[in-house]
Amino acid sequence: MSKRGAFVVIEGLDRSGKSTQAETLIKRLQAADIPSKLIKFPDRSTPIGKLIDSYLRSETELDDHAIHLLFSANRWELASSIVKDLEAGTVIICDRYAFSGIAFSASKVAPSAQPDAPTTTPTGSNIAPTHKTPPPLLPYSWCRSPDVSLPAPDLTLFLDILPEVASQRAGFGGERYENQEHQERVRELFERVAEEVEAEGIGKWVVLNGGLELQEVSESIWSEVKEVVRQGVEGELGNVKRLWD
Numbered sequence: 001m002s003k004r005g006a007f008v009v010i011e012g013l014d015r016s017g018k019s020t021q022a023e024t025l026i027k028r029l030q031a032a033d034i035p036s037k038l039i040k041f042p043d044r045s046t047p048i049g050k051l052i053d054s055y056l057r058s059e060t061e062l063d064d065h066a067i068h069l070l071f072s073a074n075r076w077e078l079a080s081s082i083v084k085d086l087e088a089g090t091v092i093i094c095d096r097y098a099f100s101g102i103a104f105s106a107s108k109v110a111p112s113a114q115p116d117a118p119t120t121t122p123t124g125s126n127i128a129p130t131h132k133t134p135p136p137l138l139p140y141s142w143c144r145s146p147d148v149s150l151p152a153p154d155l156t157l158f159l160d161i162l163p164e165v166a167s168q169r170a171g172f173g174g175e176r177y178e179n180q181e182h183q184e185r186v187r188e189l190f191e192r193v194a195e196e197v198e199a200e201g202i203g204k205w206v207v208l209n210g211g212l213e214l215q216e217v218s219e220s221i222w223s224e225v226k227e228v229v230r231q232g233v234e235g236e237l238g239n240v241k242r243l244w245d
């Protein structure tokens with residue numbers, strides 16, 4: 001049984017506090033002399049990442065499919081180095097990953113879509129809308145497929161925050177996707193992703209209350225991370241698994 005570093009992903013809505021918590025966590029690991037590395041997706045420093053950055057800042061328009069594939073390609077750029085680091089015993093803390101990919105892309109709707117418009121049956125009678133959200137632009141399974149076979153995390157920490165709370169936080173609204181309606185759909189999609197992660201046995205998915213005080217959140221993160229780091233050292237995690245295989 002191989003001993004290796006644990007692969008920990010932190011996910012959440014925009015302004016859920018992920019990046020702050022990821023930085024606190026990496027400092028704590030390093031203070032404990034645990035070899036560890038912080039990575040972040042999108043990685044805006046690569047050529048693909050620069051395109052993504054320009055898209056997120058609304059300086060570039062791109063087809064929804066094309067940008068989704070670029071986000072995925074940006075994860076693939078780092079995939080082999082993630083595996084190499086894990087196998088060398090380094091703990092990887094990853095700020096966003098493929099789960100954001102599904103949640104943010106599959107939650108896109110046509111700009112003209114009317115969220116609560118009543119639908120009319122062929123017989124002419126009005127029926128209540130069956131879905132809270134308008135039809136997606138990109139099918140869920142399509143959004144998932146380019147990330148099939150990426151290294152799978154051992155632990156995903158979902159920092160849960162209500163979209164109305166996120167939208168009150170400083171800086172919200174600066175980039176594409178940062179509007180409350182989109183974030184509400186993203187949060188629903190994350191619930192579906194969590195169910196599938198559970199069903200497919202892709203590591204552990206833990207929902208943490210991101211609305212608590214910073215220190216309380218970091219304590220709850222630490223108690224989960226401590227455990228999975230221990231499992232890595234004891235060889236209980238086995239080889240690095242792959243997403244959705």
Ligand code: DGP
Nearest residue numbers: 014042068071072096100101104105177
């Ligand atoms: P940040 O984590 O603040 O650097 O923001 C990155 C933004 O990009 C955030 O709104 C989530 C979004 N995002 C991350 N990955 C993907 C993806 O694969 N597809 C799409 N459409 N959006 C993504």
Ligand code: NA
Nearest residue numbers: 014015175178
């Ligand atoms: Na953002």
Ligand code: NA
Nearest residue numbers: 015018019095
């Ligand atoms: Na962030």
